Amino acid sequence: MGTQPSIVERAEQPFVGVRSRITLTSFGLLADRLPEVLGWVGERGIAPVDGPFFRYEVIGAGGLADGELQVVAGFPVSERVRTVSGEGDLFGGVLPAGRYATVAHVGHPDGLLQVSASLLKWAHAKGLEWDMSHSDSGEVWGCRLESYKTDPRVEPDLNKWETELAFRLRQ
Known part of the structure; x- marks a missing residue:
């Protein structure tokens, strides 16, 4: 179950994350x-300002279901974080500001493929262009x-999790 899609303006958002090339079947390795x-952020006295996210940077030729994906897993934080080489593959970055098409989903994460497809279809019907x-x-x-x-430590039932999809529109 989800809400109706909408368009929102988002400010840039600093984050700390890790990048990986995976497929949907190996997604758990990144998660x-x-x-x-x-x-890592806790050891440095940095508190996340929201729950975790996955940023899909590249979706391979097979699409979400079958393609190779380049994905960042991370947490939004309150200020830009400099990472030092030699500290592993974690890094600080910024999610860009801009107009985003968004939709909320309450339910098992397995339903997100369908929610993504619906959001893409909705935007196409409205003549919107993706930043892609x-x-x-x-x-x-x-x-x-x-x-x-949803914090899984508070709500372990995946069928009650709330997830937001936010895809940036061409500026």
Whole structure:
């Protein structure tokens, strides 16, 4: 179940994350690194300002279901974080400001493929253009986010989780 899509203006958002090339079947390998990211920011006295997110940077030729994906798993933080080489593959970055098409989903994360497809269809019907280009490796997105609003330590039932999809529109 989800809400109706809407268009929102978002400010830039600093984050700390880790990047990986995965497929949907190996997605858990990246998701399992979120506690490491959370520990890293906690050791530095930095508190996340929201729940974790996945930023889909590249969606390979097979699409979300079958393609190779380049994804960042991270946490939004209150200020820009400098990361030092030699500290592993965690890094600080900024999610870009801009206009985003968003939709909320309450339910199991398995339903997000359908919610994503519905959001893409909704935007197409409205004549909206994504901040996305095509390359040899697939679709390269300016910012395509899947943000988790439910803390699994508080609500372990995946069917009650709230997730927000936010895809940046061409400026």
